[in-house]
Amino acid sequence: MENKIKGIHHVTAISGSAKRNVNFYTHTLGLHLVKKTVNFDDPKTYHLYYGDQTGSPGTILTFFPWEGITTGRRGARQVTEIGYSVPQGSFEFWLKRLEDHNIIHNKIAEKFGEQYLTFLDPDGLKFELTVAKNEDTRLPWETTEIKVENTIKGFHQITITTNKMEPTARILTEVLGFKLLAQSVNRYRFITDSVANANIVDLVEVAGEIAGQIAGGSVHHVAFRVSNEKTLMEYRDIIAGMGIHITDKIDRNYFYSLYFREPGGVLFEIATDNPGFAVDEPADELGTHLMLPPQYESRRSEIERALPQLY
Ligand code: ZN
Numbered sequence: 001m002e003n004k005i006k007g008i009h010h011v012t013a014i015s016g017s018a019k020r021n022v023n024f025y026t027h028t029l030g031l032h033l034v035k036k037t038v039n040f041d042d043p044k045t046y047h048l049y050y051g052d053q054t055g056s057p058g059t060i061l062t063f064f065p066w067e068g069i070t071t072g073r074r075g076a077r078q079v080t081e082i083g084y085s086v087p088q089g090s091f092e093f094w095l096k097r098l099e100d101h102n103i104i105h106n107k108i109a110e111k112f113g114e115q116y117l118t119f120l121d122p123d124g125l126k127f128e129l130t131v132a133k134n135e136d137t138r139l140p141w142e143t144t145e146i147k148v149e150n151t152i153k154g155f156h157q158i159t160i161t162t163n164k165m166e167p168t169a170r171i172l173t174e175v176l177g178f179k180l181l182a183q184s185v186n187r188y189r190f191i192t193d194s195v196a197n198a199n200i201v202d203l204v205e206v207a208g209e210i211a212g213q214i215a216g217g218s219v220h221h222v223a224f225r226v227s228n229e230k231t232l233m234e235y236r237d238i239i240a241g242m243g244i245h246i247t248d249k250i251d252r253n254y255f256y257s258l259y260f261r262e263p264g265g266v267l268f269e270i271a272t273d274n275p276g277f278a279v280d281e282p283a284d285e286l287g288t289h290l291m292l293p294p295q296y297e298s299r300r301s302e303i304e305r306a307l308p309q310l311y
């Protein structure tokens with residue numbers, strides 16, 4: 001196919017308190033809240049999007065925050081780690097910042113020749129900050145406390161834990177255009193060369209691992225990126241042709257999507273670059289307004305009253 005999957009588009013996870021979520025991702029990690037909208041299936045809960053200045057694909061982490069939700073459990077058939085890329089020389093800053101904010105973290109470690117730092121968000125979602133081998137030239141989103149030399153640049157990799165890596169590996173390589181790059185014990189690293197960043201998926205094979213439970217602090221799905229709807233629908237034909245159930249095209253306001261469950265049990269989405277986050281508010285005001293999809297606009301005041309305070 002001429003237009004390939006361009007790495008990771010976004011990752012969607014579930015959290016508890018929306019207010020704590022906003023504070024952690026915008027203040028502690030210094031990400032940009034690029035969109036404040038509601039769950040299209042449940043408009044009295046938020047859907048929050050964090051990324052770089054414009055919400056570029058490959059930088060977008062989204063949350064459905066449910067106040068008081070029980071905590072999930074990491075396990076097989078899940079995305080179990082979200083990896084961000086940070087600049088060379090920034091670990092000293094990040095170690096101190098994680099300490100200062102009482103964030104649970106590990107010591108700096110190394111895999112596949114890259115140093116990384118593991119931490120948990122307030123709901124227990126697992127992250128890694130990695131200094132990528134190849135310099136990450138993506139533009140920084142700076143805050144008053146986190147400047148260009150330390151900013152999170154966007155995704156580096158995601159990790160899927162699986163009982164048997166082969167069926168998922170086949171989807172990655174035969175459908176999504178990834179190649180096996182390296183193996184270390186039970187971790188298999190896949191990469192696509194169609195983009196320079198946010199292009200790595202690690203499969204960790206643990207035969208006896210019980211299935212994870214998706215609730216607070218866990219990943220709901222990962223979305224892979226295509227340029228446009230034409231390519232999206234070409235992938236739909238390929239995946240449906242393999243006998244895998246895949247949804248029709250769904251309009252997510254900021255992108256168009258398809259969803260299917262890969263054979264390893266993880267919900268995969270394919271999402272387009274178009275139209276992007278500036279479709280319903282000015283590019284320099286992203287994330288500052290509560291944006292509702294057209295079907296809920298007439299219920300705005302009721303929805304605003306029901307949503308929790310964010311600040
Ligand atoms: Zn999604």
